[in-house]
Amino acid sequence: MIWHLVAAVFAGLAAAGIGLLLRTISRKRLPKWIVPVFGGLGMLGYQVQFEYDWFEHKQLQLPETAQVISSDTSSNMWRPWTLIFPITTTFSVVDSENVRAQTVDGDLVAKFILYQFERRHTDLITTQPYILNCSSRELIPLNPETGDADLNELRTLRDTSPLLTTVCQLANERQT
Template structure:
């Protein structure tokens, strides 16, 4: 978050510097409001770009072989542009390279990624036949007999991604 703040301030200083350079180069008096207005517009534009490009940049940072199963898009009052186009603030991705398929069971690493929060990798198992999920934290490799299963809606996007695209 600190780096984003520094980048936003840098965008404003850069825009103000361009106006100053234009004023010196053209030797024309420009309106006094032009420099702070251009700095403000540049900072706002950078902030909007950063918000909307975060999800694709975070997904690319996960590397090859990750399937985005679900995104959480939000509208926020302090970002009025999100009422026109909601911004992605979280997503869940599944690692198809780590997937182990055994009939109707799929074991895979699930990536929980949120903007301005720590990401987490959770080993999970999906039972495609019974539409349920189990966290596989402390389970022995491949042993799901002691798993604590959670029922899921059969149309859940994470379950559908695991069962339809990884199986």
């Protein structure tokens, strides 16, 4: 976090230097306020660039066996540029190394961990183990400590769910 502050300050100083250079080239015909305005725009530009690159940066940090299942974008009034171009703030990942498959009563059942990344002032990563019945499309969360199924939270996924498609494909590969 401290390095982003340092980077923002240096981006501001570099942009202020450009403003000062432009003022010098124009033989001081440009107003004095151009230097701090350029500095502020440089810091703001760095912050905007950092926010939009967060998703790609996090993807590069994931292992090769990780597959992004879904991503969500958001817009905020205090970030007016996101009203035009929403930024990715959360995404979900399944690591193919963690998918375990078995056949139960003729149904393919996969056990896996879903990782959810959320962009906040510090990145939030939550992990949740699940059991997925690929035949009936039933998804059941497991208690992370005991491994017991929480049947109250059972839900049925749509046929087009990327989570269903990805996990069941990985489970089929594990079976063969």
